[in-house]
Amino acid sequence: MEKNAGDLKKSTVxxxxxxxxxxxxxxxxxxxxxxxxxxxxxPSGAAGLAVDIATAHDFNVDPAIxxxxxxxxxxxxxxRVEPREASHAKAELxxxxxxxxxxxxxxxxxxxxxxxxxxxxxLQIVPRITKIVDPILCSSSGKALISTxxxxxxxxxxxxGAILTPNLVEAEIISRQKILSDKDREAAAQRxxxxxxxxxxxxxxxxxxxxxxxxxxxxxxxxxxxxxxRRSANGRRVxxxxxxxxxxxxxxxxxxxxxxxxxxxxxxxxxxxxxxTKSDLESQVLPHFIQRHGRQAPGRRRK
Numbered sequence: 184m185e186k187n188a189g190d191l192k193k194s195t196v197x198x199x200x201x202x203x204x205x206x207x208x209x210x211x212x213x214x215x216x217x218x219x220x221x222x223x224x225x226p227s228g229a230a231g232l233a234v235d236i237a238t239a240h241d242f243n244v245d246p247a248i249x250x251x252x253x254x255x256x257x258x259x260x261x262x263r264v265e266p267r268e269a270s271h272a273k274a275e276l277x278x279x280x281x282x283x284x285x286x287x288x289x290x291x292x293x294x295x296x297x298x299x300x301x302x303x304x305x306l307q308i309v310p311r312i313t314k315i316v317d318p319i320l321c322s323s324s325g326k327a328l329i330s331t332x333x334x335x336x337x338x339x340x341x342x343x344g345a346i347l348t349p350n351l352v353e354a355e356i357i358s359r360q361k362i363l364s365d366k367d368r369e370a371a372a373q374r375x376x377x378x379x380x381x382x383x384x385x386x387x388x389x390x391x392x393x394x395x396x397x398x399x400x401x402x403x404x405x406x407x408x409x410x411x412x413r414r415s416a417n418g419r420r421v422x423x424x425x426x427x428x429x430x431x432x433x434x435x436x437x438x439x440x441x442x443x444x445x446x447x448x449x450x451x452x453x454x455x456x457x458x459x460t461k462s463d464l465e466s467q468v469l470p471h472f473i474q475r476h477g478r479q480a481p482g483r484r485r486k
Contacts, residue, residue, distance in 0.1 A: 216247040216283035217439050220432065221276075221302060222291030222319075223252040223264070223328075230425040231292065235432045241454070242436035247283050249276050251302075252294040261322045266294045273301045280308040288312050289435040290341060291428060292319040296332035303340035313438070314345035317431035318353050343379035346444075348431045354385045365396075365407070372400035384434070384448055388412075388426055388455075399448045406445055408452055423459065430455050 218239060225231035232248055239246045251272075255263040279285075288306070293299050306312060318337065321327050329337070338357070347357070355362050357378075358371035368385050375383045382401040387394060387410070395410040433454040437447035 216245060217286045218244050218246040218435055219249060219279060219283065219285040219288045220246045220291070220435075221249040221251050221288060221293070222317075222428070223254055223294070224250055225254055225256060227256060230428050234425045234428040235289070235291065238429050238432040238454070239436055242433065242440070244436045244439055247279050247285060249279060251292060251298050256322075261326050261328075264294045264328060266298050269297055269301065272298065273305065276301060276305040277308065280305055280312075284309050286313060287315060287435050287438060289315045289317065289431055290345075291317045291431070292328055293333060293337060293341075294328065295330045296336045299333050299336040299340060303336075314341060315348065315431055315435050315438075316341055316345045317348045317427055318357060319427070320353050320356055338378065342375075344381050346434075347375060347380050347383040348386065348427070348434065349375075349383070350386045350388060350427060354383075365398075368398050369400070369405055372398055372405065376400060376402060382444060386427070386430060397448065397452055399445060401444065406448075408445075408449055410452060410456065426455050426458070429458055 220232065220235045220239070222235055223231045225233060228234070231254070232250065236246065236248065249272075250267060252267060253265045254261055255265075290302065293302065306314070316337070319328050320334065342357075349357060351362050351368075354360075354368070354371050354375070358374040360367065360371040360374060362368050362371055362385075372383050372385055382399065385398045385400070387396040387398075393412050395412040397408040397410070399406040399408060430451045433451035434447050437450045438444075442450065
């Protein structure tokens with residue numbers, strides 16, 4: 184692996200343990216705060232840190248958390264984003280990284296340039312950390328969730344060496360390429376890799392077709408992870424808030440448990456699919472704890 188991939192290594196998990204993870208049976212708990220999640224607070228509980236923590240719980244991972252912003256929003260719309268006070272945020276992140284020295288940091292919503300700089304400079308405390316960046320650029324209603332200067336800072340300081348997990352819209356913005364086909368998506372992925380990313384997973388949940396295919400691209404290979412879109416009873420494509428948060432955190436937790444990039448991406452996709460299967464389409468809400476809704480989630484044994 185490249186140096187800028189952090190401590191990410193080839194899968195070292197034992198064969199039987201790997202099967203257990205993929206089947207959703209018991210896996211050992213990880214309680215050393217090996218995962219640090221940085222994201223915003225969504226008071227509706229439909230996305231952000233609430234979803235990140237619930238997902239990590241389903242994977243038997245106990246994360247440390249860093250709040251990047253507070254939002255004023257309902258379950259359907261966002262009204263305002265308030266970044267953290269800089270000195271408090273910087274001190275908090277310094278102590279979190281210094282004490283726990285996590286292996287992986289999953290970075291979600293970062294609202295402005297100042298917060299991006301705080302995160303990127305603080306990461307020097309743990310230089311070998313693996314960065315997973317879920318580039319949350321705008322809300323489903325179209326409201327920008329990061330400033331222009333913040334976006335440019337993210338590309339220049341957090342993207343290099345990171346694993347990105349954008350949806351189709353975010354991938355188009357980052358790569359500055361329109362995505363209308365599989366070939367377009369591969370070209371966009373290559374552009375993002377050329378910008379310095381270690382790997383990128385361009386998710387297909389926003390595709391206008393009946394497909395929901397993900398593309399995992401690294402400097403070694405391009406791997407398509409195929410899937411079908413879920414549709415409601417009236418035939419509309421199901422697109423609910425919080426799926427991106429779930430995917431990136433599930434992906435991070437799978438890496439924590441020793442799976443490689445491809446297996447982690449496949450397991451994260453399956454986890455989101457299961458959440459959609461158990462979702463309440465009328466209220467547009469995804470369940471927080473999948474194992475409490477029938478099917479056993481990865482990392483927990485049903486009592």
